[in-house]
Amino acid sequence: xxxxxxxxxxxxxxxxxxxxxxxxxxxxxxxxxxxxxxxxxxxxxxxxxxxxxxxxxxxxxxxxxxxxxxxxxxxxxxxxxxxxxxxxxxxxxxxxxxxxxxxxxxxxxxxxxxxxxxxxxxxxxxxxxxxxxxxxxxxxxxxxxxxxxxxxxxxxxxxxxxxxxxxxxxxxxxxxxxxxxxxxxxxxxxxxxxxxxxxxxxxxxxxxxxxxxxxxxxxxxxxxxxxxxxxxxxxxxxxxxxxxxxxxxxxxxxxxxxxxxxxxxxxxxxxxxxxxxxxxxxxxxxxxxxxxxxxxxxxxxxxxxxxxxxxxxxxxxxxxxxxxxxxxxxxxxxxxxxxxxxxxxxxxxxxxxxxxxxxxxxxxxxxxxxxxxxxxxxxxxxxxxxxxxxxxxxxxxxxxxxxxxxxxxxxxxxxxxxxxxxxxxxxxxxxxxxxxxxxx
Numbered sequence: 001x002x003x004x005x006x007x008x009x010x011x012x013x014x015x016x017x018x019x020x021x022x023x024x025x026x027x028x029x030x031x032x033x034x035x036x037x038x039x040x041x042x043x044x045x046x047x048x049x050x051x052x053x054x055x056x057x058x059x060x061x062x063x064x065x066x067x068x069x070x071x072x073x074x075x076x077x078x079x080x081x082x083x084x085x086x087x088x089x090x091x092x093x094x095x096x097x098x099x100x101x102x103x104x105x106x107x108x109x110x111x112x113x114x115x116x117x118x119x120x121x122x123x124x125x126x127x128x129x130x131x132x133x134x135x136x137x138x139x140x141x142x143x144x145x146x147x148x149x150x151x152x153x154x155x156x157x158x159x160x161x162x163x164x165x166x167x168x169x170x171x172x173x174x175x176x177x178x179x180x181x182x183x184x185x186x187x188x189x190x191x192x193x194x195x196x197x198x199x200x201x202x203x204x205x206x207x208x209x210x211x212x213x214x215x216x217x218x219x220x221x222x223x224x225x226x227x228x229x230x231x232x233x234x235x236x237x238x239x240x241x242x243x244x245x246x247x248x249x250x251x252x253x254x255x256x257x258x259x260x261x262x263x264x265x266x267x268x269x270x271x272x273x274x275x276x277x278x279x280x281x282x283x284x285x286x287x288x289x290x291x292x293x294x295x296x297x298x299x300x301x302x303x304x305x306x307x308x309x310x311x312x313x314x315x316x317x318x319x320x321x322x323x324x325x326x327x328x329x330x331x332x333x334x335x336x337x338x339x340x341x342x343x344x345x346x347x348x349x350x351x352x353x354x355x356x357x358x359x360x361x362x363x364x365x366x367x368x369x370x371x372x373x374x375x376x377x378x379x380x381x382x383x384x385x386x387x388x389x390x391x392x393x394x395x396x397x398x399x400x401x402x403x404x405x406x407x408x409x410x411x412x413x414x415x416x417x418x419x420x421x422x423x424x425x426x427x428x429x430x431x432x433x434x435x436x437x438x439x440x
């Protein structure tokens with residue numbers, strides 16, 4: 001499994017010269033938040049699975065390392081990833097692998113369903129809140145699993161999972177995914193009520209159905225899974241859905257720099273809440289083809305009130321980029337974060353760039369300023385890193401961004417795509433400009 005071509009070291013910096021409107025077209029890659037779950041779910045079948053439209057990002061490499069540790073064969077050729085789990089030689093995903101990325105925890109369900117016993121470390125990932133796994137555990141226990149937490153490891157056992165009616169207290173994406181995957185091999189029927197409705201849930205269900213599962217209702221609040229025997233599952237070739245968060249990030253960057261940007265290879269229906277908010281702010285959005293969106297913005301946008309919500313609401317993953325966009329809007333915007341309790345780490349970084357933001361708990365009041373000013377900032381998590389890139393493109397002067405390993409986790413070919421849109425951006429490794437050698 002090759003390393004991503006855009007692997008940033010801890011001493012790397014992005015250097016951005018701002019103040020130029022972005023113009024042009026970029027193509028969106030496969031969804032980070034989907035491909036990782038598909039890779040884990042591929043463990044259910046003994047036959048070969050090939051995923052296409054796979055982004056070259058470090059999170060894919062991390063997940064490949066996790067499932068390779070289990071004895072699974074993983075190979076990548078361009079945007080195609082091949083997984084063969086004919087033999088699983090280990091049923092334990094250790095701390096040093098799983099704590100690097102929260103999505104690694106999704107191996108719990110397929111290992112439990114297929115092997116009958118597994119040990120998986122409690123997950124890691126960006127420091128944006130507690131994000132407990134209690135709903136995962138309650139859901140799997142309802143299917144008949146015996147689960148204990150021992151020294152930071154989730155120890156799960158079940159001779160045979162059995163279908164059940166499960167009602168989630170909250171529509172958790174991760175818990176919906178883990179329970180849905182486990183229920184594929186359970187005896188009988190499982191109903192998940194108050195299920196997450198994100199497009200990535202639909203993508204996972206479509207993938208599992210293509211593999212031979214029997215799932216209906218994905219994308220609604222109630223999902224029904226009729227269990228099938230393990231022998232009924234087969235290999236499949238499947239295209240990962242486009243990354244709606246990446247698409248929105250580039251649309252927001254286009255609007256923030258008062259440019260005109262087209263994103264291709266998208267599913268506009270996945271972005272309705274965000275597109276509506278951008279339109280209310282004054283942006284002009286058109287759909288030149290069924291899989292493309294074009295955005296342009298006036299010289300001054302209008303302030304907006306934003307509350308992050310589960311799909312189909314505004315995603316928490318876009319809260320930081322939208323806050324950056326509104327930092328130069330006319331008037332005051334109120335932004336409420338309802339998903340994670342610690343996702344305003346970027347506020348201090350934006351203030352360094354002359355943004356006027358007051359924070360009270362999980363509510364921020366953003367009073368628009370005329371311009372942002374370039375500064376030295378850090379990416380405090382993946383989506384905050386994207387916000388810093390947008391801020392740098394908006395700002396007067398030079399902006400340097402550190403902690404680039406966060407960005408490397410989820411944005412394929414970031415430098416190349418920004419340059420394609422006319423942005424001025426360089427990557428410096430240890431203070432040395434390597435932008436020509438590594439232009440992505």
